[in-house]
Amino acid sequence: MAEEVSNKQVLFQDFVTGFPKESDMVLSTGTIRLKVPEGSKAVLVKNLYLSCDPYMRIRMTKGAPDDFSPYIPGSPITGFGVAKVLNSGHPDFKEGDLIWGIIGWEDFTLISEPETVFKIKYTDVPLSYYTGILGMTGLTAYAGFYEVCTPKKGEYIFVSAASGAVGQLVGQFAKLSGCYVVGSAGSSEKVDLLKSKFGFDDAFNYKEEPDLNVALKRYFPEGIDIYFENVGGSMLDAVLANMRLHGRIVVCGMISQYNLEKPEGVHNLMYLITKRIQMKGFEVFDHFSSYPKFLEVTRQYVKEGKIVYVEDTVEGLESAPAALIGIFTGRNVGKQVVVVSHE
């Protein structure tokens, strides 16, 4: 039997109400054997890169709904990440394979259902990209924009939380589709990034706008055809008032609401009728079958430099709790990644 080695972990402390804190997670060191149990089809992986994503806040709430199974107090946080197979009981995986999928926030994870992770075939891009642009985040932007919104050339697109991992990609897909795209973000640094680096036609800092309705009228005098919703609350109200006839809203996230005990009220839903708006909630899990097509398209864009990507990287599991909390205060610029190990 293999020897036990030490396994540093980020454990979930207890269910959260309101804003999460670093102390809702705790560092701990356990042990793990670097072999899968005899006869099992599990794989044992060494974790390399972890992804910090807004939906993880939902899993910190007691009784989280449906697909967002709540974290278990005392067990490691889990999330998307990139890892290397050290030992495999599964015929599809062998030592040295790289994978991305749901892993634990720890040095090593025993994945009991390897069917749920993706094998990484292409390593001509940074491996960390599979936590984001070439992983769940990228597929979210791709499927949400192309498959839910069905954009047409020349349409007016608005993206909130636009400098975030999903938003920056939606904006670039929109430009590649011949659309006009404006993004909102929460700092002038992020607004600059949207315009100078990601090629948004325009962008604004929502914190500096006393009236979001007025701001949207300024950026969209003709109205909005597609809204890629990442924030919820008062921004959604302002958008509803500025949608065009037959507009489409894809509801990908509502990060402004996750930490509120009672979400803000949205008052302008009457516009759904008068403007015949379609509003559709969306989870990437329903679109995993599109992954191969998405990967082919997006990897090519990345290699050709037609899509750029910004990561905000911290080193070490010790830094992971603060990195996760940071995405709710907007501290990160671009995709928040935690490096567990570079190889």
Next chain:
Amino acid sequence: MAEEVSNKQVLFQDFVTGFPKESDMVLSTGTIRLKVPEGSKAVLVKNLYLSCDPYMRIRMTKGAPDDFSPYIPGSPITGFGVAKVLNSGHPDFKEGDLIWGIIGWEDFTLISEPETVFKIKYTDVPLSYYTGILGMTGLTAYAGFYEVCTPKKGEYIFVSAASGAVGQLVGQFAKLSGCYVVGSAGSSEKVDLLKSKFGFDDAFNYKEEPDLNVALKRYFPEGIDIYFENVGGSMLDAVLANMRLHGRIVVCGMISQYNLEKPEGVHNLMYLITKRIQMKGFEVFDHFSSYPKFLEVTRQYVKEGKIVYVEDTVEGLESAPAALIGIFTGRNVGKQVVVVSHE
């Protein structure tokens, strides 16, 4: 030139904020010639039946949006109705033809664009039915249910304002499609009607439910697949919490909100994401091309007694303002019709 005859009219007084009153409309008697102007393609009709519909409140608001062009102070209220052609300058219409479409709340109306009205071909059903079940209301129920919601046999359907003109039909279409359907209404008389006459599987009086969320859990222990939204506000919040995965909400109306200066806030939109709900605003004007198919199906059901229909009828233009106000207090039972003349 034809002689002028007297023309009783219900005039719109001035724009309304909050709840409309009978005094927002005023009876007046003008004159009209019973011939269309020389060389015009108009038709001159004698009005028979007028329809009172919730969307008319929207037209009483200054700056009503898009398709809901605001009423003009000092001019007659207009709405759907049934009329008889007295004189025609249009090749498609001749004296004696019956039509349904937008007419004035008056004895006689000069319709300047007769292309916008439908000629009534079948008179083997009560003529007043073309103000409702075989007119705009019926098409609203048909297109909203079949074309927007795409129901499947065995699905769970909830209809609010279910005894209203649209709701009673949606429920019957749902039963004819093999669905399970529950309706809400605002009196025990209406609840009885839903169960005994319209064949709803169950029904409840929302005014007697201290907690709508609890009520919906009782009637839909498995959750709701399709919600036909007629009311908005707190009912929508409760429904969102009780939808099933991939549920569909067709937003046909929000009558509880029309008379509020600021609509209620809806807090549960996060469920759009976690349950991948589609919410779609809908106006019957986009579905007029489905009218012939709808008429064929629905007229047959009516003649076979497979669909029943309840009208609440008042006599005379004098009674029209009170009848219209009544639909906002829920006074009517079934489709509210005003008889201007029986022939």
